[in-house]
Amino acid sequence: MKRFRNILVSLDTRHEDQSILKLAAKVAHDDQAKLTLVDVVPPMSWMTRLLVPDHEHIEQLMKDEKQQQLDSMAGSLRDAGLKVETKVLSGKTSTEIIREVLRKRHDLVMRVSKGSDSRRKGTFGTTGWRLLRECPCTVQLVTSAHSKPTHMLACVDTATDHVDDAKLNEEILDLARTIANRDSTRLSIIHAWTIDGERLLDGRMPRGEYEQMKRSREEHVEKLFNQFLQPHGFSSNDARVSMLKGDAINVIPNFTQTENVDLVVMGTIGRSGAAGLLIGNTAEQILDSIECSVAAVKPADFVSPIKTGDYVAASQEPTSS
Structure with a gap:
């Protein structure tokens, strides 16, 4: 904790x-x-x-x-x-x-x-x-309407093999679970994933090959996601866990709106995906699109x-x- x-x-x-x-x-x-x-x-x-x-x-x-x-x-x-x-x-x-x-x-x-x-x-x-x-250090910015969260979202990225990203994912989930236990808050965990070069490949590859590649990528992402989740007592099949295909820039704001999330816990420095939201335009667009509180975790070497x-x-x- x-x-x-x-x-x-x-x-x-x-x-x-x-x-x-x-x-x-x-x-x-x-x-x-x-x-x-x-x-x-x-x-x-x-x-x-x-x-x-x-x-x-x-x-x-x-x-x-x-x-x-x-x-x-x-x-x-x-x-x-x-x-x-x-x-x-x-x-x-x-x-x-x-x-x-x-x-x-x-x-x-x-x-x-x-x-x-x-x-x-x-x-x-x-x-x-x-x-x-x-x-x-960790920064928690609280909106006046969400001073006490009822639904919290932990954003992780397990699709890379970087040690720094893995440590940051652990910090994100650890903080999210601590807040959830402290405030009796509903906790959801999300991982947004994509296929590199998908727009170029879709329509240029035979449909069967493309669908097979897509399934293989999804299976690989899910395997890595579960390797992270299982030691914490979660799995990708849990109702509280979502592995959603799409850019984080769209997936996370949409999830916060449709699921009435009032606190997002995420990392601020990473190499890719949700663990690195505060890099360039991705961060600007995601945080400008959400209307809830945020708790941002910093890596140890920040x-x-x-x-x-x-x-x-x-x-x-x-x-x-």
Whole structure:
């Protein structure tokens, strides 16, 4: 079972709805993890700095206000027995969150999927996208409508023989099963598969040969899929398991819609298929097509392009108890 030990919760204290905090508190309670509640003060524009003589004082007031709100939120969690730190960071939200993850070795970041001020179309905002791409630990982005999932989808790709993909598949299923057990959530497992060069081959090969090739490919994919599933107590014949032919870019969004999935668990870096969704246009189209929460798992060798930076300049010292 996947256990988190050091969770960062990205909050926007300007808003009253903090349902993400309730979810994070449950995870921390069940895993006996430490919580760090974080809000970020964005940098003032150069025009503001030029025109407002006391802009540094105003910025400090904003930090103090956010710190007070975070401490208020933390109080009830501490009363419930949780270990909680609070911290206000300054700078670009995604960058400062990632820097904090690197500094403090957080193993999970939780955040709403899209900020109220976001102008980006789709389910995920700009900060969410950057965390998915660049944050070195697991990222869970939660939509307001799906703060507590009822049907979760684990996306795996067992059609390759790469060791990194195999490890990532294990991480994906482990996390999905942990969430399913914790929240009494229905779990489905999906593997989308295709035939390399199918569009070129179909219609150019004798129909009998093409159908035989298709059957052979399907049998091979199913064999590899079952080799992965069986140690975990599943098989391709289970009602909870789907091996669907088609591009992941179409199969996964369609499945989430028709089956009312409200949380997708998947990998973010891989070589192909569902274990590598966040590569180029495939990722953009899949995540722009789904309307539910996502938990994105990172491989052990993932290296963030963001550097730690100056700790003192980036944040205030944490308060804890």
